[in-house]
Amino acid sequence: xxxxxSLQERYWLIDSDNTASRLFAMLRDQHATVMHPTSSRxxxxxxxxxxxxxxxxxxxxxxxxxLILRQLNEQQWQAVLEQVPxxxxxxxTFWWQLPESMxxxxxxxxxxxxxxxxxxxxRRDTRTDIKNTDNKTVARVIASEFRRANNNGxxxxxxxxxxxxxxxxxxxxxxxxxLDQLPLAPCPASPLHAxxxxxxxxxxxxxxxxxxxxYGAQAVRDVLFETVHASLQTARLCEDGxxxxxxxxxxxxxxxxxxxxxxxxxxxxxxxxxxxxxxxxDSFKEWGQRTNRLRDLDVYLLEENALTAVLxxxxxxxxxxxxxxxxxxxxxxxxxCRRYLQSQTYQHKMDHVASLVERIRSQNTPSSxxxxxxxxxxxxxxxxRKVTKLGRSIHAKTTDHRIHALRIQGKKLRYxxxxxxxxxxxxxxxxLLAAMRQLQNTLGEFNDLSVQQNALYTxxxxxxxxDALLGLAVGALIGDLYQRQNHCRGKIVKLFDRFDTPATxxxxxxxxxxxxx
Amino acid sequence: MKTLxxxxxxxxxxxxxxxxxxxxxxxxxGNRTLLVDLDPQGASSFYFRIRPSQNVKPKGFFTKQxxxxxxxxxxxxxxxDVLPANLHFRKFDQLLGSLHKARNRLRxxxxxxxxxxxxxxxxxxxxIGLLSENVFMAADMIVxxxxxxxxxxxxxxxxxxxxxxxxxPAQRIVAFFSMVQSNNxxxxxxxxxxxxxxxxxxxxxxxxxxxxxxxxTHREPVLCYAPSRPGSLAYRHLCEExxxxx
Numbered sequence: 104x105x106x107x108x109s110l111q112e113r114y115w116l117i118d119s120d121n122t123a124s125r126l127f128a129m130l131r132d133q134h135a136t137v138m139h140p141t142s143s144r145x146x147x148x149x150x151x152x153x154x155x156x157x158x159x160x161x162x163x164x165x166x167x168x169x170l171i172l173r174q175l176n177e178q179q180w181q182a183v184l185e186q187v188p189x190x191x192x193x194x195x196t197f198w199w200q201l202p203e204s205m206x207x208x209x210x211x212x213x214x215x216x217x218x219x220x221x222x223x224x225x226r227r228d229t230r231t232d233i234k235n236t237d238n239k240t241v242a243r244v245i246a247s248e249f250r251r252a253n254n255n256g257x258x259x260x261x262x263x264x265x266x267x268x269x270x271x272x273x274x275x276x277x278x279x280x281x282l283d284q285l286p287l288a289p290c291p292a293s294p295l296h297a298x299x300x301x302x303x304x305x306x307x308x309x310x311x312x313x314x315x316x317x318y319g320a321q322a323v324r325d326v327l328f329e330t331v332h333a334s335l336q337t338a339r340l341c342e343d344g345x346x347x348x349x350x351x352x353x354x355x356x357x358x359x360x361x362x363x364x365x366x367x368x369x370x371x372x373x374x375x376x377x378x379x380x381x382x383x384x385d386s387f388k389e390w391g392q393r394t395n396r397l398r399d400l401d402v403y404l405l406e407e408n409a410l411t412a413v414l415x416x417x418x419x420x421x422x423x424x425x426x427x428x429x430x431x432x433x434x435x436x437x438x439x440c441r442r443y444l445q446s447q448t449y450q451h452k453m454d455h456v457a458s459l460v461e462r463i464r465s466q467n468t469p470s471s472x473x474x475x476x477x478x479x480x481x482x483x484x485x486x487x488r489k490v491t492k493l494g495r496s497i498h499a500k501t502t503d504h505r506i507h508a509l510r511i512q513g514k515k516l517r518y519x520x521x522x523x524x525x526x527x528x529x530x531x532x533x534x535l536l537a538a539m540r541q542l543q544n545t546l547g548e549f550n551d552l553s554v555q556q557n558a559l560y561t562x563x564x565x566x567x568x569x570d571a572l573l574g575l576a577v578g579a580l581i582g583d584l585y586q587r588q589n590h591c592r593g594k595i596v597k598l599f600d601r602f603d604t605p606a607t608x609x610x611x612x613x614x615x616x617x618x619x620x
Numbered sequence: 621m622k623t624l625x626x627x628x629x630x631x632x633x634x635x636x637x638x639x640x641x642x643x644x645x646x647x648x649x650g651n652r653t654l655l656v657d658l659d660p661q662g663a664s665s666f667y668f669r670i671r672p673s674q675n676v677k678p679k680g681f682f683t684k685q686x687x688x689x690x691x692x693x694x695x696x697x698x699x700x701d702v703l704p705a706n707l708h709f710r711k712f713d714q715l716l717g718s719l720h721k722a723r724n725r726l727r728x729x730x731x732x733x734x735x736x737x738x739x740x741x742x743x744x745x746x747x748i749g750l751l752s753e754n755v756f757m758a759a760d761m762i763v764x765x766x767x768x769x770x771x772x773x774x775x776x777x778x779x780x781x782x783x784x785x786x787x788x789p790a791q792r793i794v795a796f797f798s799m800v801q802s803n804n805x806x807x808x809x810x811x812x813x814x815x816x817x818x819x820x821x822x823x824x825x826x827x828x829x830x831x832x833x834x835x836x837t838h839r840e841p842v843l844c845y846a847p848s849r850p851g852s853l854a855y856r857h858l859c860e861e862x863x864x865x866x
Contacts, residue, residue, distance in 0.1 A: 168650075186650075238669060239696065240696040268693075270691075270692060270693035271693070
């Protein structure tokens, strides 16, 4: 690769009539060339579990000692966005472990997600350099074969490419013209696309909240079954990542799925027999509870830099024991969680729950057969009233407990809108969700700040040996969190007023009047 | 972007060999590198088989970015580009004398390509004039090859004196011993004396070597055709030492 040229690399497919050796022979007749020995290497493509780079039209791969980030557009390799050298050995797992120039480009896509070696391709290149009369290379032509790293190294893609050298545009154009005159098909895809094409399998988008398409006439029991079934599958997909501790998002997504299941069960409870719902609810409750502490610790450790930044320089070192302690607790909590997920108890419980979920479909009470659209509107109505009633009673001196209650009811309202979104007017639903988002984020922040203060208080007061500087640092942090929480309280009142507008009401009334499809 | 200048008032001390191999090693280490051949003799361009840049005249060099952009040539090696010299470059001092802000012209011209390169290596002619002063202003590090002989020692002292008197930051000067003969007593004595006198000498020593002299025949960096020979290993260490200091 040369650093800059105005011309783009060109690719053509090689076929049995136009083999690489025939093409090279043709070039030899027209130019002075130097052919290099064939070289083989493995290209390892990295992406997160949820393929965030791929779905952002980027591809990250390791080619020998370089890590390369490329833009993809309509299945074609595009410009190299960044390339950094990597020392031999394992590739770093997180964006923050990479050189800064690469890290800043990956951060917005990956956030807390780990990089996984998703695809390995064996690449075999035969290169011919086109020389001028000074024996200087003025263009390059490379024949490449791509094979699967597994599956007996099956060949899935062969192409020839012409690469320009900066400042030698005429020579490149001459080579391209010669290759264009041959009956060669332009390369339709990047090697990675060709790889997926060869399997007829493409990366699938992953979301902790599966988007289901429901129908208005569908029985509510089917809605419950589909939602619980899909979310349970999603939770199961996360188990391996939690057990291997690949990144903290696996646990987060697992919990989001379980929470979504619990929310939908609770919202639809009155349409089903009480004892059946109680059994179903209890099963999922335990999984949420067992992972609470680990998730809390993940969040605290994630906040380490932000929390430390609040402290004056003379106290930043003093707070280290807090995070060391949390690190140790996290280690112990993770081991507990891992052992549980690998246990027979968990597997048996999962089997039992799966059979319970199957039983949803055999619920034949008249209410369980109610049409989904009726149920959606009733729940929406009830939940909207709860939120507005609670929200209108909030003021600058409202207790934490009531604000917490508003957060829970608001969250349920958001779940209802999300669950039934396919039955509702998409534009109105999105407007309502957008109106709720900022309020919900601030309510979430309020709750986090409260939980963090309690955690810091418990950490220090349960210590057997007290260190003065650590005490000062913890005190300073609690003070800062308290101030921020008070600021949030005032903000919540304003945000609720902004949410509870005639326009929002009109939108809800539009949905409640039966704009469900 | 960091700029390294291979510079000495004295000729024949190994400036071009240093520039060529340093640029090659920097690119090999993963840096997007530009070698700027400021010497009208065009020796470093010759080593990379790149023809003189006929369209770049001194005025265009300092005032029109497109002139430089169009003159840059890709080398045969990954991540390494070369801005070749031509005989017009002999008029740099004359032209710079007629321009405003005459000492910052090179720095400004290079800054326009800052987003394209991580490292710029300047191969400088053996003169001390306005062009050299531009180099002193533009370079983050001025790398001075010193043959451990009396005359080289004298020119090195002259350079330090010039920096002191003209107010240039002398801490940017780093030196290394070049073309050293291990069995030459004068070389060994001079090295010992200079190393104790000046703290700015690098640990790496470039030996006198026929491998390095053969660069003219091979027309490529010694690191390419004799990568494991002592001369090549020395240049690789030199590059590592310099990049660590940057």
